[in-house]
Amino acid sequence: MTPLERAWYQGAPWLALLQPLEVLYRGVVRRRRAAYRQGRREVWQPPVPLVVVGNLSVGGTGKSPLVAWLAAWLVAQGWRPGIVSRGYGGKAPAYPLLVEPTTPVAHSGDEPLMLAQQSGVSVAVDPRRPRAAQALIESRGCDVLLADDGLQHYALGRTLEIAVVDGERGFGNRHCLPRGPLREPLERLAAVDALIGNGGLGPLSKRDAPGVPRFAMQVRPRAWRHLLSGETRPIEQPPFATDTPVEALAGIGHPQRFFATLAALGVTHRAHRFADHHDFSAADLPEGDRPIVMTAKDGVKCRGFADERCWVLDVIAAPDAGFERWWAACVDQWQRPS
Template identity: 45%
Template sequence: MIERIWSGECWLWRLLLPLSWLYGLVSWLIRLSYRLGWRKAWRASVPVVVVGNLTAGGNGKTPVVIWLVQALHQRGLRPAVVSRGYGGKAQAYPLMLDRRTTPAEAGDEPVLIHQRTGAPVAVSPRRKEAVAALLAQGDIDIIITDDGLQHYALARDFEIVVIDGQRRFGNGWWLPAGPMRERASRLKSVDALINNGGSAQAGEIPMRLVPGQAINLQTRQAQPLNAIAEVVAMAGIGHPPRFFSTLRQHGLAPVKEVPFADHQDYSEAQLKALTTGSQQLLMTEKDAVKASRFAAANWWYLPVDAELPPEQASALLDRIAALRDNSPLN
């Protein structure tokens, strides 16, 4: 229902407009307070790159963060990642992730980023504290913030906005009548636009999510996607239909598709009940970081990687690497 409201297909969005106007007013006042100097943003001693979005959930932001960290590392930079840690609750903040950190503590996306990249990751509701904790460890020359485009308390040197290429901006209204955290005019002030899975418009870098082989949660055995039969597909991400569409595009016909809420917390019984007999359960990698501690033998996950056109990717990385080169510390 919420997708139909935000797309404008359902008239109920009109009833929510007063709340949207209030949301928009508060957002505008917050940003204005920083622009006029009424509130001061904290600036790190190294460049900060924000990877965020204008709409709520499911744009492909986390794969972009993973791609960016890996690409910068290949160029000899030492990136680290900060996140709010949505869905996690640590005993104390800032929380520095290690191999024992659980999604219940840090949130699923920070754990996934840490596992995929091996880069230092810190979470805190106050991103300034997470950045300071990372810098105290040393050997870091650039900070990537996972989300946080609207977190103006942290000064940034470069802003990347990831756009859902298929849903774009829905009906264009602020939450809750529409999907917008800020209006589309905000795009004029950002440094780069990445279009995930749609026709890139002028000034946008096209991106697609490329699936790898399916990986068993218990054994870590990898198999081609089409080698797994009788699949029940599940996804607890911002936009589950994208995962199901990816499976169908690669020749898989799930016997059942089960969407969950983004950042859903799972129980063993809940997931075991999804399959019967010889059926195999296939989930996203983000779901797998939460389900691996009680995984069954018939559970698999599908990792995906962000892929950008080489020339545009290289130009984007050049601009970001130049931030480090021009830093006062160099």
């Protein structure tokens, strides 16, 4: 966590000095959204349902595990879902890029490659998300699209919006950038179709998005996976001694969540924190012979130089039953694939 992020979530009083910049930022955000809603900027509405899974806060909230869960659910119901992403951190030779499990992470970015490998569904990245959506429909025959992030990308029309909230950190001091962590004012939540709290709904007050359905979700550890061989072990059977410290690497939006999960599993570890989307290199792997454990998102960037010590802790989203019923009711309103 950077000093500024720490200030956002600890309520540092000096942030009040940034109020003029926050007012300016909020004005820009408000005018930009109004331009799309009033037709002064073009919105491309895909011919198939499109669901945006996003958030208001800077940093990770658990969007990608939920996207993977939604994709698996749709596949089980006979749909052909595709995942749209901006491809943050990647630079492809050409766009749109249809991501394969073997695509270089430098081209796709970490989260799209992780989702392609985990979900097995088609993934496309493009800074211009409508082009990625069109590629999935035309090249892969996708009949429903999931946008990983993109709540603020109004050029892409959507059928549903699901906002994910970090159930531990919430909205920090509830101010917009740069005074706080919000990319849009909290009033924006009133326009989404559902709120889902990753780890619970504690940060949401009754005044936040009244009338919008809200649900809880847990992101649970699923298996230990050897980064080079792909061998998996049950979560109850760690491939290393849990009473001897392992080296734990995390370059995600909220690394403390990963370290807390290891602690809950009884794994003694030494934490190595990196910035979100950190560009890992071999020099980042700790020296010595201790096992190294990392997130799946970091694993896709480390595989090219990993050694036998490297393991990934795979996780899976577990929304509550109420969310699944709500989601099924929404999908039932769409035209079924032929």
